[in-house]
Amino acid sequence: MATQVKKTPQQNAVTEKMTLIQAINDGMKTVLENDQMTLILGEDVGKNGGVFRATDGLQEQFGEDRVVDTPLSESGIIGTSVGLAVNGFKPIAEIQFMGFIYPAYDQIMTHVSRLRMKTMGHFSVPMVIRAPYGAGVRAPEVHSDSAEVLFTHMPGLKVVCPATPHDAKGLLIAAVEDPDPVLYLEPMRSYRSTKEEVPVDSYSIEIGKGNIRKEGNDVTVIAWGAMIPTVEKAVQQIERNGVSCEVIDLRTLYPLDRNIIAESVQKTGRAVVVHEAHATSGLGNDIVSVINDTSFLYLKAPIERVTGFDVPVPFFALEEHYLPTPKRVQIAIEKVVHF
Amino acid sequence: MENNFPILKIMDDQGNLLEESYREKLDKQLVYQFYYHMCRIRTFDQKAKNLQRQGRIGTYPPFEGQEAAQVGSALALGPNDWMFPTYRDHGAMLTFGSDMIRTFLYWNGRVEGCVPPNGKNIFPAAVPIATQLPHAAGAAWAEKRKGTNNVSIVYFGDGATSEGDFHEGLNFASVFQTPTIFFNQNNRYAISVPFDKQMNSKTIAQKAIAYEIPSVRIDGNDCFSVYFETKKAVERARNGEGPTLIEAVTWRTGAHTTADDPTKYRPQDQGKDIVEPITRLERFMKNYGFWNEAEITQMKMNIEEEVEAAVKGMEEYPKAKVEDLFDHVYANPPKQLQEQKDTYLELLRRE
Numbered sequence: 001m002a003t004q005v006k007k008t009p010q011q012n013a014v015t016e017k018m019t020l021i022q023a024i025n026d027g028m029k030t031v032l033e034n035d036q037m038t039l040i041l042g043e044d045v046g047k048n049g050g051v052f053r054a055t056d057g058l059q060e061q062f063g064e065d066r067v068v069d070t071p072l073s074e075s076g077i078i079g080t081s082v083g084l085a086v087n088g089f090k091p092i093a094e095i096q097f098m099g100f101i102y103p104a105y106d107q108i109m110t111h112v113s114r115l116r117m118k119t120m121g122h123f124s125v126p127m128v129i130r131a132p133y134g135a136g137v138r139a140p141e142v143h144s145d146s147a148e149v150l151f152t153h154m155p156g157l158k159v160v161c162p163a164t165p166h167d168a169k170g171l172l173i174a175a176v177e178d179p180d181p182v183l184y185l186e187p188m189r190s191y192r193s194t195k196e197e198v199p200v201d202s203y204s205i206e207i208g209k210g211n212i213r214k215e216g217n218d219v220t221v222i223a224w225g226a227m228i229p230t231v232e233k234a235v236q237q238i239e240r241n242g243v244s245c246e247v248i249d250l251r252t253l254y255p256l257d258r259n260i261i262a263e264s265v266q267k268t269g270r271a272v273v274v275h276e277a278h279a280t281s282g283l284g285n286d287i288v289s290v291i292n293d294t295s296f297l298y299l300k301a302p303i304e305r306v307t308g309f310d311v312p313v314p315f316f317a318l319e320e321h322y323l324p325t326p327k328r329v330q331i332a333i334e335k336v337v338h339f
Numbered sequence: 340m341e342n343n344f345p346i347l348k349i350m351d352d353q354g355n356l357l358e359e360s361y362r363e364k365l366d367k368q369l370v371y372q373f374y375y376h377m378c379r380i381r382t383f384d385q386k387a388k389n390l391q392r393q394g395r396i397g398t399y400p401p402f403e404g405q406e407a408a409q410v411g412s413a414l415a416l417g418p419n420d421w422m423f424p425t426y427r428d429h430g431a432m433l434t435f436g437s438d439m440i441r442t443f444l445y446w447n448g449r450v451e452g453c454v455p456p457n458g459k460n461i462f463p464a465a466v467p468i469a470t471q472l473p474h475a476a477g478a479a480w481a482e483k484r485k486g487t488n489n490v491s492i493v494y495f496g497d498g499a500t501s502e503g504d505f506h507e508g509l510n511f512a513s514v515f516q517t518p519t520i521f522f523n524q525n526n527r528y529a530i531s532v533p534f535d536k537q538m539n540s541k542t543i544a545q546k547a548i549a550y551e552i553p554s555v556r557i558d559g560n561d562c563f564s565v566y567f568e569t570k571k572a573v574e575r576a577r578n579g580e581g582p583t584l585i586e587a588v589t590w591r592t593g594a595h596t597t598a599d600d601p602t603k604y605r606p607q608d609q610g611k612d613i614v615e616p617i618t619r620l621e622r623f624m625k626n627y628g629f630w631n632e633a634e635i636t637q638m639k640m641n642i643e644e645e646v647e648a649a650v651k652g653m654e655e656y657p658k659a660k661v662e663d664l665f666d667h668v669y670a671n672p673p674k675q676l677q678e679q680k681d682t683y684l685e686l687l688r689r690e
């Protein structure tokens with residue numbers, strides 16, 4: 001990891017080139033160093049350093065007491081995290097793959113998200129649940145789910161999803177510092193795909209704030225996580241035809257950054273929303289609602305959505321047909337631009 | 340508790356029978372059946388590992404070292420029984436009658452790999468840990484309600500015992516006295532987590548006590564004790580005497596999957612003293628006069644041919660159809676799903 005150490009002029013901070021997963025690792029290292037009440041728990045997170053190596057080296061550095069290999073039980077991991085959290089600790093719980101979060105769904109739905117409400121703030125659950133999600137890495141069945149809406153439809157919980165190494169570290173630290181529980185989704189397809197300069201010190205990215213990855217005038221393309229590279233490929237292609245695209249990386253899925261969406265769509269008058277989860281009840285529908293509520297009269301064309309189909313995420317032989325492709329995104333952009 | 344559940348063994352590491360009474364039960368046909376199936380699934384397993392390395396299939400979880408547990412238990416079943424395997428039990432599935440081409444297809448990301456041969460009650464391998472245990476209780480319950488004497492067997496690892504579904508499956512089987520064999524392969528690791536970090540109990544067999552289910556702890560690398568103990572459990576289940584839990588103590592010689600590096604978490608010399616099951620059976624065969632070099636050479640050649648043909652069959656199998664993404668989700672696909680399919684196929688046609 002310790003490749004190139006240099007100062008970036010804007011931030012005047014010492015940075016290192018990191019992949020997304022290295023940035024997550026560095027974020028956890030930072031909070032373990034700075035806050036004695038934080039601890040990591042999950043399956044294979046300790047000695048093995050996580051099946052993706054997200055927690056690599058952390059048990060060596062912080063000990064078995066703070067980086068804990070748990071029994072194989074998602075409900076147990078989240079349930080005990082609730083107990084730890086109400087009693088002074090800040091658990092960072094790893095769910096090995098998002099497709100294996102379902103045994104813990106009961107705990108998250110009925111306790112993690114509601115404890116503050118049902119005790120009028122007497123108890124709260126400041127914890128982070130990390131989960132790699134998404135298809136495209138030829139993983140076995142169930143490993144490729146993108147189930148964010150099961151959790152955005154859960155008042156009391158926040159949901160974030162970084163697309164870049166820089167955001168990954170900043171959002172992780174923000175999630176740990178947040179007084180409420182945060183589900184932190186990791187685009188596993190992007191874990192090692194690119195590197196960027198990441199400050200070595202602690203910093204946070206505000207939860208609830210999206211980011212304009214690229215400014216443009218003709219159409220707003222909204223996405224997050226593993227769909228950002230897909231969108232960027234489509235945009236590169238389409239801009240050759242003289243279409244100017246604005247790309248928004250939402251970064252937080254709940255609460256949505258309504259302002260960034262509204263401002264952009266009011267400028268461009270056109271929008272395409274891209275996500276890899278199924279279309280029906282997908283988060284894209286909420287984004288369309290935000291546009292409807294804030295910017296309806298600015299629209300020059302109906303909004304397009306490019307999503308996974310309404311089918312279970314397939315076995316990997318067909319996963320490239322399930323996932324939105326740059327081609328499908330491009331077609332949607334053309335459709336709204338030429339409406 | 341360890342003393343209450345000593346590891347039952349019929350054959351020792353040197354291939355000597357510890358109980359001479361078994362001598363007469365072990366005729367040549369049976370011994371060769373064990374040997375044939377263990378060699379067959381080992382050849383399959385090694386081929387799968389190689390194919391993964393060459394990028395010809397996806398991530399693969401080898402079962403090397405667990406052949407006796409899988410073959411011994413599968414051979415104890417009858418043709419109409421039910422099997423509920425995990426991702427690591429393709430050895431048991433092949434022995435029970437799964438198609439080898441389809442088994443390779445499964446690891447190449449094809450749903451076709453989940454479809455059992457007609458008339459074979461083989462469930463798709465469970466990927467979410469322990470979820471299959473209640474299914475096995477339910478299928479056996481159905482057999483009981485229908486008045487048959489068919490049973491179900493369900494495979495799971497040591498790690499699976501930590502999940503709620505393990506306990507729920509056992510409890511339902513116990514309450515409804517279903518004819519179910521809970522067959523645990525305790526290979527001592529759940530990915531990187533060793534047995535003693537997974538649980539504070541000394542055995543898995545003891546967990547059955549809480550549910551009033553008879554249980555036994557056996558040497559899972561001894562195909563004879565696996566076979567005969569599973570047979571006993573199957574007989575009890577057929578006779579209406581309810582479920583059994585079997586803990587077969589074994590050892591995963593290799594990595595958790597082809598994506599895993601066990602040197603990260605297992606001491607180098609751990610497991611070195613464990614005699615893997617095929618070597619053990621070979622010793623027995625030589626000790627007791629079953630070894631026929633010519634016959635075995637021929638058997639191994641036939642196995643090689645079968646596995647090579649299955650690889651060829653997998654690679655020549657018709658390409659995955661995009662329609663299959665949509666066609667099997669509902670008996671009658673809703674209109675909007677049909678529209679998604681039509682739109683996408685139209686897009687592909689235009690490309």
Ligand SMILES: Cc1ncc(C[n+]2csc(CCOP(=O)(O)OP(=O)(O)O)c2C)c(N)n1
Binds near residue numbers: 526
């Ligand atoms: C519900 C669930 N959580 C996590 C996983 C990821 N995972 C796959 S295999 C495995 C370990 C299983 O260990 P064990 O039950 O002992 O079986 P073995 O792999 O040793 O055969 C884990 C944690 C999963 N498949 N399902």
